Amino acid sequence: MPTGLAASFGHAFRGLVEVTARERNMKIHVLAGIAVGLVGGEVALPYAGRLALLLCVALVISAEMLNSSLEALVDLHTRDRREEARRVKDAAAGAVLVLAVGAVLVAAAVVAGSWETVQASLSRLGSRAAGVVAVLLLAAGQLAPGRRHPVMDLVGAVAGMAILAVLAASTRSAAFTATALVLFALAVASARHRRGASA
Numbered sequence: 001m002p003t004g005l006a007a008s009f010g011h012a013f014r015g016l017v018e019v020t021a022r023e024r025n026m027k028i029h030v031l032a033g034i035a036v037g038l039v040g041g042e043v044a045l046p047y048a049g050r051l052a053l054l055l056c057v058a059l060v061i062s063a064e065m066l067n068s069s070l071e072a073l074v075d076l077h078t079r080d081r082r083e084e085a086r087r088v089k090d091a092a093a094g095a096v097l098v099l100a101v102g103a104v105l106v107a108a109a110v111v112a113g114s115w116e117t118v119q120a121s122l123s124r125l126g127s128r129a130a131g132v133v134a135v136l137l138l139a140a141g142q143l144a145p146g147r148r149h150p151v152m153d154l155v156g157a158v159a160g161m162a163i164l165a166v167l168a169a170s171t172r173s174a175a176f177t178a179t180a181l182v183l184f185a186l187a188v189a190s191a192r193h194r195r196g197a198s199a
Contacts, residue, residue, distance in 0.1 A: 013189075015065065015069075016065065016186060017186065017189045017190050017193045018193060019064070019065055019068045019069075020143070020186055020187065020189075020190035021190040021191075021193040021194045021197070022068075023064065023068050025064055025067075025096070026061070026064045026065075026068065027143040027187075027190075029060050029061050029064050029100070030061070030139075030143065030183050030186055030187055030190075031136065031139055031140060031143060031187075032057075032060075033057040033060070033061060033179065033180075033183045034135065034136060034139050034179075034180050034183045034184055034187070035136060036053055036056075036057055036107070036176070036179070036180075037057070037176045037177060037178075037179035037180025037181075037183065038132045038135060038136070038167070038176075038177075038180045039125065039132065039176075040053055040054075040173055040176030040179075041167065041168075041171040041172060041173050041174075041176040041177040041180065042121065042124055042125045042128055042132070042167075042171070042172060043117075043118055043121040043122075043124075043125060043172065044114075044117050044118075044120070044121045044172055045110060045114055045117065045118070045173075046110075046113075046114055046117075049110035049113065049114055050173060050175065050176065052106050052110060053106065053107060053110060053176075054175060054176070054179060056099075056102070056103035056106050056107070057103070057179060057183075059099050059103070060096070060099050060100050060103050063095055063096045063099045064096050066092065066095075067092040067093055067095065067096045070088065070089070070092045071089050071092065074088050074089055121172075124172075128167065131163050131166060131167050132167070134159075134160075134163050135160050135163050135164055135167070135180070135184065138156045138157075138159055138160035138163075138184075139160060139183075139184050139187045141153075141156045142156055142157065142160075142184075142187040142188050142190065142191040143187050143190065143191070145194075147195075148191075150195060153188070153191045153192070153195070156188075157188040157191075160184050160188070161181075161184070161185075164177070164180060164181050164184060168181070
C-alpha cells in the first residue's frame with residue numbers, strides 16, 4: 001500500500017467520497033455547501049462574513065464525517081441494540097445538528113448585518129439565478145440515490161462543471177466559487193463510487 005503525503009490525501013478523499021455516497025445527511029450538507037458557494041460567489045459580503053460562512057461549511061461537513069466514522073466504529077464493536085451504543089450515536093448526531101443550526105444562524109446574522117449590500121447584489125443574483133439553480137439541480141442529480149445510466153451522470157457532471165466555469169468567470173468571490181466547485185466534484189465522485197460499488 002502506498003504511503004506518504006499523496007497517499008494520505010488519497011485516503012482522505014476516498015473517505016469523503018464514500019461517506020457522501022452512503023449517507024443521506026452528508027448529501028444534504030454537500031448540497032447546502034454548494035448553495036452557499038454559489039450564492040456567496042454572487043453576493044457581495046464583508047470579508048469576516050465570507051470567512052464565517054466558509055468556516056461553517058467546512059465545520060458541518062467535517063462534523064458529519066466524524067459522526068459517520070463514529071457510527072461505523074460503534075457498529076464494528078457491536079450490532080446488538082445497546083443503550084450505550086444508542087447514546088454514542090445520538091450524541092454524535094446531536095453535535096452535527098448543533099453545528100448545522102449554528103451555521104444557519106451565522107448565515108442569517110451575516111445577511112442581516114449586511115442587508116443593504118445583499119439587497120444591492122440581489123439583481124446580480126437574479127440575472128444569474130438560472131445558472132445557480134441549474135448547478136444545484138445537477139448536483140442533486142449526482143447525489144440522488146438509485147441507479148442511472150453512466151452517460152446521464154457524465155452529462156450532468158460536464159454540464160455542471162461548464163456552468164460553474166461560466167459563473168466563475170465573473171464571480172465576486174473565488175473562494176466561494178471554488179467551494180461550490182470542489183463540493184460539486186465530490187458529488188460527481190460519489191455518484192461514480194455508487195456505480196462502482198453496485199457493479
